[in-house]
Amino acid sequence: MDLAFDDELSGLRDTGRHLGHALVEDSVSSRDRRAGWDPSLFVSLASRGVPGTAIPAAFGGGGAGPLAAVALWEGLGEGSGDPGLALSLAAHGGLCGVPIAVLGSRRQRDEFLPGIADGERVAAVALAESTGGAPGVRATRTRGGWRLDGVLPDVINAPVASTLLLTAATDGGRRTAFLLDRATPGLSVRGVEPVVLRTCPFGSVELAGCEVGVGSVLGTPGAATADLVPLLAALDRTLVAAPWLGVLRRLAERAVELAGAPRLARSQSVRLAVVDLCTCAELAGDLLYRAAWELGEMTEAPRQHAAAAKLFLADALPAATRLVAELAGAEPDPVVTRLHRDWPAFVASAGGTETLRAAVAHPLLALTPGGGGS
Structure with a gap:
């Protein structure tokens, strides 16, 4: 298994980061205040291939595998600082588009996928x-x-x-x-x-x-319990989680920036906390990209690896937002404030950490002698 982060994946992540900065970041605060939906922004991102990146090229999508899609959506999360819009895009193109491509009839793929790929047919x-x-x-x-x-x-x-x-x-x-x-x-x-x-x-x-x-x-x-539900769980724990990995990297970068201020730079505890956060971001990336690679390359990817990736990311986000908020001091960063409010929704989504821990524990216990694998 070769998980070297090659130039193609780096380019996709850079593309997502650039699109997030150029198209999304400036309007996040206003859309957040009014809980607003911007259809033109959604279509603009679709025209650049973001929500349709994992949809087959024959139906107007990018034809990318899970690994490439994770790279693009990680960059979007980092560049935009907008996990809400990223969730909307990932649910549309990932949780809806990919299952139609995998399980749908030819008629269903012809009817639904082109509109999902170009953003004209929003999926829920x-x-x-x-x-x-x-x-x-x-x-x-x-x-x-x-x-x-x-x-x-x-x-x-x-x-x-x-x-x-x-x-x-x-x-x-x-x-x-x-x-x-x-x-x-x-x-x-x-x-x-x-x-x-x-x-x-x-x-x-x-x-x-x-x-x-x-x-x-x-x-x-x-047959949905056997066919669709496991696919949705795997997509949720990779594609939907990817923008949050980008958010975690953004928080780590912000922590490094804030820790360089004269009032903080000499603090040993600050330096150690920032190192821990940067290490968590790298480990979260390794886990998530491994799970995405398995999803794309293996006939039956181990479910516990995707669950472990999301669980690790869910545990890292609270500490990251708290650290950056503490480093910012009396002038809190509005992006960090928004992320601190939103991360519990990611942690609680799709069953929360209890479901993720169960998904990780079951195969481990099944392999343990006397562990009661039934």
């Missing part, structure tokens, strides 16, 4: 779909397909989306994945103003007697 998904927990929607077979009923809270991009990816409980407690058009009768969306990650649009989706045909099923009926 509930991040909780990647945990495999009980779905909030029930699907009942009808003569022509399915009837969907239920409510999905905290759906990323719901207020602005034209396409929704969801799973529903079907026959015998199994789970089936569906692709729905926003205009489907019986589907309604209620936007909510988020408390955190305010540059990402959130909403709840209600399905009341929503009739869909068999062509709305993504993959095999009843």
